[in-house]
């Protein structure tokens with residue numbers, strides 16, 4: 115048992131290497147374990163963990179007295195194997211968020227010494243009044259509030275000064291980034307085959323969840339960046355590769371089938387059916403890899419985050435914006451063309467794929483940013499690192 119971490123700690127922070135060493139020293143081969151009674155029970159808990167992750171919301175964080183270390187650590191490990199077998203990037207992203215949020219809830223109640231052990235376990239300083247700029251930017255670039263932006267920070271001799279509470283928030287983000295970077299795990303096909311009844315169950319549940327979430331396509335609920343890209347296409351602007359990629363992946367992710375996406379691109383005066391069909395089908399998964407629309411941070415990097423409004427301050431992904439706007443039932447008033455809602459294509463509504471590509475940057479002509487930026491400034495609040503609104 116590791117130094118100052120006890121079994122309950124491993125249940126709270128199952129991603130720490132001590133937790134993985136602990137379980138790996140107690141089980142035989144993975145196929146043998148999964149075929150055992152306890153393995154089957156643990157796998158069932160893993161499925162429940164993934165279902166909680168895909169539904170979003172706050173993960174449960176029962177008190178230590180109610181934690182079963184064996185169950186938590188095994189369920190964590192098997193959930194990662196299951197998510198890897200589905201090859202569903204959105205599911206992996208949600209699982210990483212879930213685990214980070216769960217750990218953050220426990221971390222918030224830890225004494226400084228325990229907090230420091232966990233932070234060090236994920237490569238963060240145990241305690242810090244500042245961080246090197248590079249490390250800070252890596253972590254803070256995914257946090258949505260403007261207070262995390264480097265321009266709003268005090269930087270001295272290459273280090274960013276942290277306020278009280280910042281290190282906890284950044285540690286939570288570090289956990290998310292770290293766990294996501296490890297997925298998918300290189301799971302042997304025979305193991306995925308063994309788990310295929312469970313992965314089929316997860317994939318079906320995820321499809322149902324996404325269809326419920328996204329439902330019919332509402333152009334009025336598109337985020338400003340996607341509306342700008344749509345407008346640019348319609349008005350004949352020559353979109354950069356990053357713009358075309360973001361627009362196509364977004365439309366695919368919300369459930370439009372390739373034909374429906376082609377119809378939107380066909381509004382462009384210079385529409386090239388053959389070229390567009392190839393690009394759309396490639397991004398939609400014909401090549402065997404489906405892509406996820408880029409996050410807001412990536413959109414900003416490529417200069418295609420444009421027209422931010424107040425809702426943008428509460429999301430870190432255009433898909434979160436869309437989901438939230440639809441749920442509010444108050445779609446934007448400046449829908450690009452007032453086109454009617456379109457039903458999601460059969461078998462779609464999923465976000466399988468690979469987040470973002472390395473693409474060139476270009477600013478897409480679209481809406482003026484002035485008014486929206488003013489709204490954004492007005493809504494600026496104290497730093498918070500919570501998840502996107504769901």
Ligand code: SF4
Nearest residue numbers: 337339410413419426
């Ligand atoms: S903040 Fe995100 S959702 Fe809003 S315009 Fe920029 S990229 Fe789009």
